Amino acid sequence: MLSKRDKLYQAAEMNILRCPVCGGDLTRQGDDFACAQRHRVNVNRKGCLNFLSSPVDSCYDAALFQARRRVFAAGCYQPVADAIEAMLPEGTHCLLDAGCGDGWYLNALLEKHADWQGAGVDISRDAIFQATDQPCTALWCVGDLRKLPFRDGAFTAVLDVLTPANYEEFRRVLKPDGLLMKVYPGSEYLREIRAARGMEPYAEGQVEAYLHEKATVVEARRVTVRHRVTPEVWRDFVWMTPLNQDLSDEEKEALAQRPAETVTVDLHIAAVKL
Ligand SMILES: C[S@@+](CC[C@H](N)C(=O)[O-])C[C@H]1O[C@@H](n2cnc3c(N)ncnc32)[C@H](O)[C@@H]1O
Ligand SMILES: [Zn+2]
Numbered sequence: 001m002l003s004k005r006d007k008l009y010q011a012a013e014m015n016i017l018r019c020p021v022c023g024g025d026l027t028r029q030g031d032d033f034a035c036a037q038r039h040r041v042n043v044n045r046k047g048c049l050n051f052l053s054s055p056v057d058s059c060y061d062a063a064l065f066q067a068r069r070r071v072f073a074a075g076c077y078q079p080v081a082d083a084i085e086a087m088l089p090e091g092t093h094c095l096l097d098a099g100c101g102d103g104w105y106l107n108a109l110l111e112k113h114a115d116w117q118g119a120g121v122d123i124s125r126d127a128i129f130q131a132t133d134q135p136c137t138a139l140w141c142v143g144d145l146r147k148l149p150f151r152d153g154a155f156t157a158v159l160d161v162l163t164p165a166n167y168e169e170f171r172r173v174l175k176p177d178g179l180l181m182k183v184y185p186g187s188e189y190l191r192e193i194r195a196a197r198g199m200e201p202y203a204e205g206q207v208e209a210y211l212h213e214k215a216t217v218v219e220a221r222r223v224t225v226r227h228r229v230t231p232e233v234w235r236d237f238v239w240m241t242p243l244n245q246d247l248s249d250e251e252k253e254a255l256a257q258r259p260a261e262t263v264t265v266d267l268h269i270a271a272v273k274l
Contacts, residue, residue, distance in 0.1 A: 004047025004132050005031075011139040014094065014117050016154035017041075020051045020143075025151065041149075044142075047132045050125070051143035058124040059245040065102045065130045067239035072104040074233050079223045080161075080267055081108040084181050087219050087271045088157055092116055096155045096173060098145045099123075099163025103131030103138065106159065110136035119155075121145060148173050157181055162267075167214065171274040179218065180272040182211065186222055188266035190241060196255060197244075208268070216273040224266040234259035 002010065009028060017026035019035035026033045026041060033049065034040045041049050071077070084105065093116045097106035100120030110118050119139035122128050128142045143149050145166050150173045158170045161183040170180050184207045191201055211217055229237065235256035238244060244252055 002137070005043060007137045008043060008047045008049070008132075008139065011117065011119070011137050014119075014139065014154075016094070016119065016139070016150050017049075018149055018151045020147065020149050026149070046129050048128050048140040048142060049149070051141055051147075051149040052123070055125060056123050056144075058126070059242060060101070060124045060127060062126040062130070064240055064242070064245075065124075065127055067236040069102050069104070069130065070236045071233065071240050072102075074227075074236075076225075076227050076233070076237075076263070076265055077104070078108075079225055080183065080265070080269065081105055083221050083223050083269050084159065084183070085109060085112070087181065087221065087269060089179070091156075093156045094118065094154065096121065096148075096150065096158045098148075098158055098160050098165075098170065100131060100140075100159075101127045101161075101163075103127075103134045103136075103140065105161055106131075106138055107134035107136045110138060119150065121148065145169060153178075159183070167274055174274065177273075180215070180270075180274055182207070182268075182270045182272055184208075184268050184270075186224065186266035186268050188224060188264045190237070190243060191264050191266075192260040192262060193237060193241060193243060193255075196258060196260065199243075204268075208270075211270055211272055214274075217270050218273055219271045221269045222267070223269065224264065226262045226264045228261060229259070229263050231256075231259040234263065237263050 019026045021039040024035040032042045095118040097120040103120045121141045121143045131140045153175045157179045185202045187201045238256045
């Protein structure tokens with residue numbers, strides 16, 4: 001079995017990295033990566049690359065990503081991954097998972113398609129460290145989607161799942177006929193958790209309005225599934241959603257102790273030409 005570092009080197013053979021300092025091509029030089037001007041980016045012991053000059057304080061911590069991983073393992077988001085896959089054009093893909101979190105979506109797609117390639121980028125180190133545990137071979141990077149460390153036209157599709165977007169950067173790294181797969185909440189998303197907190201349903205419309213104004217929506221789908229959940233899965237949903245990041249650990253635990261019988265996953269998926 002390949003080590004995490006070897007998996008990174010293998011994924012880096014795609015030659016899609018860009019120097020964060022001068023914008024030149026970044027290629028493997030011994031154990032690490034460097035550009036012609038000798039700006040170096042080191043490979044972390046976890047088998048990922050770090051493009052941030054200093055760590056960023058993220059509300060997305062290890063506990064959140066561990067709970068997220070269990071919710072994914074329970075299959076609650078599989079219909080979303082299936083819809084993304086069905087909406088991608090036929091053929092092989094080189095995917096960027098932007099704001100990939102623990103890399104679940106990218107892994108689901110790469111594990112299914114041995115001839116596809118991909119990279120995942122997230123500003124949270126905790127997220128990328130967990131992503132390197134995924135079985136797939138991908139280029140995992142700690143980085144900021146406001147300045148992506150990838151060459152122009154590197155990807156056939158960018159996945160942007162429940163993550164902030166930078167449409168200009170997405171356009172730059174996409175091939176001319178590439179697609180953005182934008183996933184954003186529908187009004188029913190996590191309604192049980194919102195109700196338990198006395199919150200109104202998600203207000204829809206803003207993302208959609210932006211996409212229709214600035215881009216071409218090629219296809220749009222909506223995945224709505226009301227999952228029956230055990231108290232354990234309810235607890236994981238409480239801990240995995242950034243919705244509850246304003247709560248203390250004690251408050252999250254109190255919410256976890258008042259399980260509802262279902263949790264609704266309601267997400268819009270838009271395939272967009274930028
Ligand atoms: C709600 S999570 C979604 C994660 C993943 N796409 C998923 O669906 O499981 C949002 C993610 O966006 C990342 N993020 C937020 N701002 C970012 C930025 N400027 N650059 C890169 N990642 C960012 C967070 O660290 C977090 O992992
Ligand atoms: Zn450089």
